[in-house]
Amino acid sequence: MRRLLIDIYERLYRAYGPRHWWPGETPFEVMVGAILTQNTSWINVEKAIRRLKEERRLTVTGIHQLKKSKLASLIRSSGTYRIKADRLRVFTTFLFETYGGKISRMKKDPARALRDRLLGVKGIGPETADSILLYALGKPVFVVDAYTRRILSRHGIISEKASYEEVQQLFMDHLPADERLFNEYHALLVYLGKRVCQKTPKCDICPLESIGHGAEGIGKRA
């Protein structure tokens, strides 16, 4: 399995090169992006982030002190904006209550404990929590998303029914806990997913065309 996962990574890297994830000038900007991008294309998130920057509000305090209606209007382009305004404020409240609003203090928490804490925040699910851990805080945690699952199941490496944690464990059990590897790997999977592994298969230019399989059944329910 280790060999297979590394083979996939190398093929993708050779085909597409570094993806330079995650765009963001500060860890907090990445965290905000992780919440805003929920079920939303990144292009629309960028507009929302630009507006927050224009208003000089892209800080923990800046968002926390904003009126909900004003915050919602600034992030409107990212869709489900009333819900996301709530989520951002719940999140900044969490940052203040738990870390005094200091990202540096947050960073000192071990990944395991931090993940559990993040999952306890309303509006933060597994993918958002892991994106924050990996892309904002540099913790070696593998991020799983819809593309990851679609690609792996389509290539017979996992079951369609495999849970989030099962897919995550597959990567983390078989690869070194390397933040930069996990960063690049997930970014490459998303890039591949957008290009060729869509819901309607059109894998004629897929760099994984002839990978060795023989690992079917991972994540199958007993």
Add this chain to the structure above:
DNA sequence: GACCAGGCACATC
């Protein structure tokens, strides 16, 4: 006009 996007919470069975 339908469908999708770097999900999540909640209701219901």
Add this chain to the structure above:
DNA sequence: GATGTGCATGGT
């Protein structure tokens, strides 16, 4: 525990 639905804008 699985499945369905609301959230909502902007691009294709």
